[in-house]
Amino acid sequence: xxxxxxxxxxxxxxxxxxxxxxxxxxxxxxxxxxFLAAPVIVAVLLYxxxxxxxxxxxxxxxAAAIHVFNLAHAAVWIGxxxxxxxxxxxxxxxxxxSGLLVYVFWxxxxxxxxxxxAYVSKRTGLIDRLEQxxxxxxxxxxxxxxx
Amino acid sequence: MNSHTLILxxxxxxxxxxxxxxxxxxxxxxxxxxxxxxxxxLGFFVMAIASFSSIxxxxxxxxxxxxxxxxxxxxxxxxxxxxxxxxxxxxxxxxKLRAIARRHQAFSIPDLIRVRYQNxxxxxxxxxxxxxGTVGYxxxxxxxxxxxxxxxxxxxxxxxxVIGAVIVGLYxxxxxxxxxxxxxxxxxxxxxxxxxxxxxxxxxIGGGWTATLETLNSAAPEVLQLDGxxxxxxxxxxxxxxxxxxxxxxxxxxxxLMLRSTRELRWGALIASVGYGATTLFSxxxxxxxxxxxxxxxxxxxxxxxxxxxxxxxxxxxxxxxxLALTALLAAIMSSASSFITIGASAMTRDLLGSFGxxxxxxxxxxxxxSVVIVGLxxxxxxxxxxxxxxxxxxxxxxxxxxxxxxxxxxxxxRRGTGTGALTAIITSLLLNVGLTIVTKEGWWTPPTxxxxxxxxxxxxxxxxxxxxxxxxxxxxxTRFDAIAEPEARQQPVxxxxxxxxxx
Numbered sequence: 001x002x003x004x005x006x007x008x009x010x011x012x013x014x015x016x017x018x019x020x021x022x023x024x025x026x027x028x029x030x031x032x033x034x035f036l037a038a039p040v041i042v043a044v045l046l047y048x049x050x051x052x053x054x055x056x057x058x059x060x061x062x063a064a065a066i067h068v069f070n071l072a073h074a075a076v077w078i079g080x081x082x083x084x085x086x087x088x089x090x091x092x093x094x095x096x097x098s099g100l101l102v103y104v105f106w107x108x109x110x111x112x113x114x115x116x117x118a119y120v121s122k123r124t125g126l127i128d129r130l131e132q133x134x135x136x137x138x139x140x141x142x143x144x145x146x147x
Numbered sequence: 148m149n150s151h152t153l154i155l156x157x158x159x160x161x162x163x164x165x166x167x168x169x170x171x172x173x174x175x176x177x178x179x180x181x182x183x184x185x186x187x188x189l190g191f192f193v194m195a196i197a198s199f200s201s202i203x204x205x206x207x208x209x210x211x212x213x214x215x216x217x218x219x220x221x222x223x224x225x226x227x228x229x230x231x232x233x234x235x236x237x238x239x240x241x242x243k244l245r246a247i248a249r250r251h252q253a254f255s256i257p258d259l260i261r262v263r264y265q266n267x268x269x270x271x272x273x274x275x276x277x278x279x280g281t282v283g284y285x286x287x288x289x290x291x292x293x294x295x296x297x298x299x300x301x302x303x304x305x306x307x308x309v310i311g312a313v314i315v316g317l318y319x320x321x322x323x324x325x326x327x328x329x330x331x332x333x334x335x336x337x338x339x340x341x342x343x344x345x346x347x348x349x350x351x352i353g354g355g356w357t358a359t360l361e362t363l364n365s366a367a368p369e370v371l372q373l374d375g376x377x378x379x380x381x382x383x384x385x386x387x388x389x390x391x392x393x394x395x396x397x398x399x400x401x402x403x404l405m406l407r408s409t410r411e412l413r414w415g416a417l418i419a420s421v422g423y424g425a426t427t428l429f430s431x432x433x434x435x436x437x438x439x440x441x442x443x444x445x446x447x448x449x450x451x452x453x454x455x456x457x458x459x460x461x462x463x464x465x466x467x468x469x470x471l472a473l474t475a476l477l478a479a480i481m482s483s484a485s486s487f488i489t490i491g492a493s494a495m496t497r498d499l500l501g502s503f504g505x506x507x508x509x510x511x512x513x514x515x516x517x518s519v520v521i522v523g524l525x526x527x528x529x530x531x532x533x534x535x536x537x538x539x540x541x542x543x544x545x546x547x548x549x550x551x552x553x554x555x556x557x558x559x560x561x562r563r564g565t566g567t568g569a570l571t572a573i574i575t576s577l578l579l580n581v582g583l584t585i586v587t588k589e590g591w592w593t594p595p596t597x598x599x600x601x602x603x604x605x606x607x608x609x610x611x612x613x614x615x616x617x618x619x620x621x622x623x624x625x626t627r628f629d630a631i632a633e634p635e636a637r638q639q640p641v642x643x644x645x646x647x648x649x650x651x
Contacts, residue, residue, distance in 0.1 A: 097373045
């Protein structure tokens with residue numbers, strides 16, 4: 001078993017455990033378990049999607065971007081969880097948790113993750129390599145390997 | 148010209164345009180490849196708009212608007228997380244699935260299952276899951292179409308339901324997936340424009356965004372609190388169903404198979420995400436505006452949340468706005484329905500029969516016959532199953548997601564995944580989905596407050612796939628994984644014929 005397969009093994013195992021935890025959270029009606037499990041599940045899926053990218057500076061740059069995204073994403077979920085029971089204060093007319101959802105999570109969800117994909121797919125050569133494997137020709141404007 | 152004639156005219160122009168696209172696509176239809184994957188000819192913009200509009204459905208717009216008005220902002224959380232799920236789908240499947248599908252000439256989900264597992268039973272059960280999911284999801288669309296068409300044409304619900312189903316059936320049967328994606332493009336752009344317009348117009352009734360929030364804060368604060376009506380765990384379970392489930396939706400996966408080039412992938416996620424995010428404005432604006440009017444005693448609350456959209460629009464909006472808004476909702480319904488009809492037809496003819504070793508001559512004709520059967524089944528179920536649109540949609544969504552998430556999404560990355568694991572996961576999740584629907588509908592089991600069956604079905608399917616695959620590891624499945632994953636496989640595509648499966 002090579003390094004890539006070992007990495008995927010670990011990620012699949014973590015994903016399975018997290019999904020089981022979310023099932024338990026649902027049965028226990030625990031907001032805390034559910035709100036904490038959700039962003040971690042998203043993070044594991046993102047790491048799984050780039051697990052096969054060969055090691056190198058591009059992989060490191062892409063991984064750094066994914067780390068930053070995951071931290072920001074988790075912060076929003078934790079923010080919503082922490083303010084779930086705060087009903088006195090308002091955030092632009094909404095209770096704080098709802099305000100975070102509508103004013104922060106919505107634009108974040110609509111734009112950030114897709115921009116991350118555009119960056120990661122280009123930086124890791126994910127699309128260019130696939131194009132090359134389909135056509136047998138280097139993709140136009142493709143960055144050289146490891147550039 | 149009176150208001151009813153005006154509404155009728157706008158509706159007929161829209162429906163005429165859709166049928167026109169269906170007939171145009173019919174002239175370009177030469178083989179089942181055109182019918183199933185639009186000849187693999189799409190650019191990124193058309194593909195991305197078609198992706199979001201086939202995901203944003205009657206469930207998402209009519210159902211969620213009703214539940215937002217009834218259950219508050221908590222009901223909207225999953226829709227707000229939806230765009231994130233698009234990006235996740237591009238990450239997980241965009242390149243990898245497309246490369247494998249292209250290499251092995253896979254045109255459908257069961258084709259991918261054949262390539263990955265070469266096991267006739269897995270293909271058979273995946274086809275059954277797709278047919279069940281298609282009928283479940285189509286039923287939600289047909290019910291939503293019934294509500295809208297009844298108002299547009301001023302006729303009773305049952306007749307309206309049949310008329311709506313016949314129209315979408317006609318253009319899909321005529322033009323297949325090619326008609327579906329081009330109508331999706333028109334419908335997607337219409338949905339975005341009308342959602343933005345409806346957001347401002349509906350909130351304007353209560354004095355704008357701030358004034359509407361103030362009304363709700365003083366008269367019904369629970370509507371604005373995320374867990375004011377439904378528990379926090381339940382809301383997140385819904386959201387997880389969307390995030391995990393989106394990656395397993397066949398109408399989205401099929402779009403990756405239709406792209407003309409891998410290069411088209413890069414900006415598609417952004418367009419689909421922003422498009423979907425914009426259409427959520429419809430549910431947010433109309434849902435909150437309707438609740439504000441109800442709590443002030445200006446509007447009577449309908450007994451069925453699905454009636455909120457119709458009631459609000461007909462009471463407060465100018466007939467032209469009402470007609471355009473309802474046409475946009477019809478667009479949402481039809482754009483999803485047309486993809487499902489094609490996918491369900493493919494599962495019935497090419498895949499279900501193929502797994503019994505039967506190959507049909509004149510496949511295109513049989514695809515069209517199967518499309519009619521799918522529409523007929525959906526109308527039948529819609530007339531006899533008494534559920535709100537939101538729950539019907541969740542049943543179909545989770546049926547697809549549970550069957551596809553483990554065997555396809557994880558299976559394309561994970562070398563240990565086995566055919567037995569895939570088979571067990573598909574059967575378990577299918578039975579669990581049907582079982583939970585029956586026991587909760589009949590009142591034989593009362594679920595805990597935070598329990599949402601859609602997420603439970605997807606999660607159990609995923610866990611079963613991993614657990615059974617661990618227990619049934621074998622060299623043959625791993626060799627097969629290596630054969631489709633490694634570049635050498637480009638030289639020797641896996642032949643996806645029933646004979647290959649029989650030997651496996």
